[in-house]
Amino acid sequence: MESYRIIGVESSPYAVKVRAVLRYRRLAHVWVARMPQFFDETSDVRPLLMPIVQFPSGEYRTDSTPIIRELEQAHKGRSVVPPTPGLAFVSDLIEDMADEFLTKSLFHYRFSHLHDADTASHWVMDDAHPGLSAQELEEKANAFKARQIERMPLVGCTAENAPVHESFYEELLEILGPFVATDRFLFGSRPSLADFGIFGQLRTLSRDPTAGALMHERTPRLISWTGRLDDASGVEGRWTPTSAQLDDVVASLLELAGRYYLPYLTANARAVNEGNSTFETTVNARPYSQSVFRYQAKCLSYLTGAWRALEPSARGDIAPLLDASGCTPYLDS
Secondary structure, eight states: OOOOOEEEEEHHHHHHHHHHHHHHOOOEEEEEEEEGHHHHHHHOOOSSSEEEEOOSOOOEEEEEEEEHHHHHHHHOOSSSSOHHHHHHHHHHHHHIIIIIHHHHHHHHHHHHHHHHHHHHHHHHHHSSSTTTOHHHHHHHHHHHHHHHHHHHHGTSSSTTHHHHHHHHHHHHHHHHHTTSSSBBBTBSSOOHHHHHHHHHHHHHHHHSSHHHHHHHHHHHHHHHHHHHHOTTTTOOOOOOGGGGGGGGGHHHHHHIIIIHHHHHHHHHHHHHHOOOOOOEEEEETTEEEEEEHHHHHHHHHHHHHHHHOOOOOHHHHHHHHHHHHHHHHHHHH
């Protein structure tokens, strides 16, 4: 089998997520740091997102979750999708929450504090442009930092929304802390797409000053867990067969989705459908507002479509979990 090429940077949660999946699945690949010599090669790729994966066919793909789903179609064995349709849906929901909402906590911590913003901007630019002089690195880091700080209101990372992003991250640490002291993953003794989605964000958060300090202080074993999942090529395990046998951590994560992520997604999608450029809603009993995101309206459409497409028996298996978590009304809407 020819190998894949992953063009990305260590500072991207989505790039390390895809790399970890390829490592776990034992698919031949090469990690290519996105250095200047590769900029021309990928300049025509759209949408230009991290990572860019070149498939053995020569074609380029972007957007981490569709890449992973395409790998599922192309290769058998060591799948990251639970074989039970209901549990596969739950994995999708948790992974989507990590990709689209936990990443807001990352962005908030990274660019709301000057020391974090300085650290992250130097990391990203040094990662993408090795060989710069100290002055050149400073100039690029400052330009990147200014651009990202300017984008903060666009992605909802404002001072008014800060309590939402911080409480979400802190609750997630509290949920995962006891769980990662075991050798289990969310859907058994082998990792799922949901595990890898959470991993990508947490690995990056752990290396940023403020968010990383919180993780070190409150859940130090979570850092070890991200290290194990970064290369799980030696992990062998089994899936949990039914929802009744899942660890309580899954129910707790779904409860987060019912209080944070799905209310956010629903308000955003409603604003997109109504042609509005911004929206206001309540997330975890706090006011929340931001500009609309069309991509995240597609996320809700995917989730509600996948929920409706489940066979009655599959929905029945996970319905108690989703009902108890408060997710069902949003998925039915």
